[in-house]
Amino acid sequence: MRQNTLSRCVMDVIELESFLNSPPRGFSTERCAGYTVVKWDQENSCVFIDEIQSSKGNVIFCNSPGREITVRTLGEYTDLRRQLTSMTIYILVSACTNTTVEEKRNRDVPDLRYYVVAINGSHPMIRWEMERGLDQTISSVAGESYSVDVDVSAALQGWVGENFQNLVDAEKVKPTWKDTHFTIKYRSDALFDIPYWFGFSKRQFKISYHGR
Numbered sequence: 001m002r003q004n005t006l007s008r009c010v011m012d013v014i015e016l017e018s019f020l021n022s023p024p025r026g027f028s029t030e031r032c033a034g035y036t037v038v039k040w041d042q043e044n045s046c047v048f049i050d051e052i053q054s055s056k057g058n059v060i061f062c063n064s065p066g067r068e069i070t071v072r073t074l075g076e077y078t079d080l081r082r083q084l085t086s087m088t089i090y091i092l093v094s095a096c097t098n099t100t101v102e103e104k105r106n107r108d109v110p111d112l113r114y115y116v117v118a119i120n121g122s123h124p125m126i127r128w129e130m131e132r133g134l135d136q137t138i139s140s141v142a143g144e145s146y147s148v149d150v151d152v153s154a155a156l157q158g159w160v161g162e163n164f165q166n167l168v169d170a171e172k173v174k175p176t177w178k179d180t181h182f183t184i185k186y187r188s189d190a191l192f193d194i195p196y197w198f199g200f201s202k203r204q205f206k207i208s209y210h211g212r
Helices: 003-008 016-021 074-084 100-104 124-137 153-160
Strands: 011-015 027-032 035-040 045-048 052-054 057-061 068-071 088-097 111-120 146-151 166-168 171-173 176-178 181-186 202-206
Touching: 011 016, 011 153, 016 052, 016 111, 068 074, 074 124, 088 181, 124 146, 124 202, 153 176, 153 202
Parallel strands: 035 057, 045 088, 068 181, 146 202
Antiparallel strands: 011 111, 027 035, 052 057, 088 111, 088 176, 146 181, 166 171
């Protein structure tokens, strides 16, 4: 996805190595011995990617909070909500594939490829789904701690389509997508946060999109 076409794009799915070799506008990479540092424009993007081990070494996204974002005040939550509905959101997903040969050998470890998913949070459809999901899953940010998983698996599958396949050992294999979410954690200072201590504050909603 390129920033100059952002208003027309809903999302994009880019293999990690392609992303690093030809970063989108607003991103730059610096390769050092054993690792790659990715810098990005924090005015236009939300990057929720942990440090990752790729085929070419460790990849570090500077200033990324990782897949879990913690907020502690109403102001922090409001600012995060504004970012999610006005910027491009980047997360890293895993594509796991088992070939016929691997299945015959009873191999438990599938081939693993990484893709960067970019979602235009300012697109009317995505913004509406994000706002609706947050409104439905977050009942209070004043006296209750909670965790909310924002799952993009439906949007990802809708974007790549049912016929998307990876080439593994000269065999075309349909992947199983993993790590397709990021988590918002609100930590209240309340001493008697009963729902949180009993595990009732874990929630989830999905961002969906079908078609290009």
